[in-house]
Amino acid sequence: MFNHIKAMRQRWQVRREAAEMSDRDLEDIGLSRSQLQHLVTMPADVPQRVAAMGQIFGLDEAKLRADPPSYVWMLERCGACGDRGACGLVLDRGELSRPRDAAFCPNAADFVDLARVA
Numbered sequence: 001m002f003n004h005i006k007a008m009r010q011r012w013q014v015r016r017e018a019a020e021m022s023d024r025d026l027e028d029i030g031l032s033r034s035q036l037q038h039l040v041t042m043p044a045d046v047p048q049r050v051a052a053m054g055q056i057f058g059l060d061e062a063k064l065r066a067d068p069p070s071y072v073w074m075l076e077r078c079g080a081c082g083d084r085g086a087c088g089l090v091l092d093r094g095e096l097s098r099p100r101d102a103a104f105c106p107n108a109a110d111f112v113d114l115a116r117v118a
Contacts, residue, residue, distance in 0.1 A: 007044075014040050035072055042079030050078050050107065052091045057099050057111035070110065077106040 018040045026033055050071075051061045065071050081087065083104045090097045102108055 011040070011044075030068055031072065035076065038076050038079065039072065042075065046075055046079045049087060049091065050074050053078075053087070053102060053105055053107065054111055054114075056090070056097050056102055057108075058115045059111060063114060074107045074110060081106050 015037075018036050021033075021036065023033075026036060029036075031039070050064060054061065054064045064074070086104050087102075090101050093101070099108070099112065102111075105111070
């Protein structure tokens, strides 16, 4: 219980810091205010989900992060996805999962495109 409260407090702190960032700070990190707000309010497991789903498509995390604006867009779509249950089932299967199993994923087309380039 204590760890849950501690995690909530840390998230509130991050949200407060994000809200206080200047336009210059946002420009430096290459995000709009709405993108930053979306990133700090999405479920904490989203980056891990994107990385794990990328692996199903043959992509490592470095390749996913190579184009920061595209990576942020993938995080945003994942964070807003309504298929978390299906995603969890595919990710739980690990190496047994294939790209066709993740056709529901809002990032599937991007994963396929990145895998072609890689």
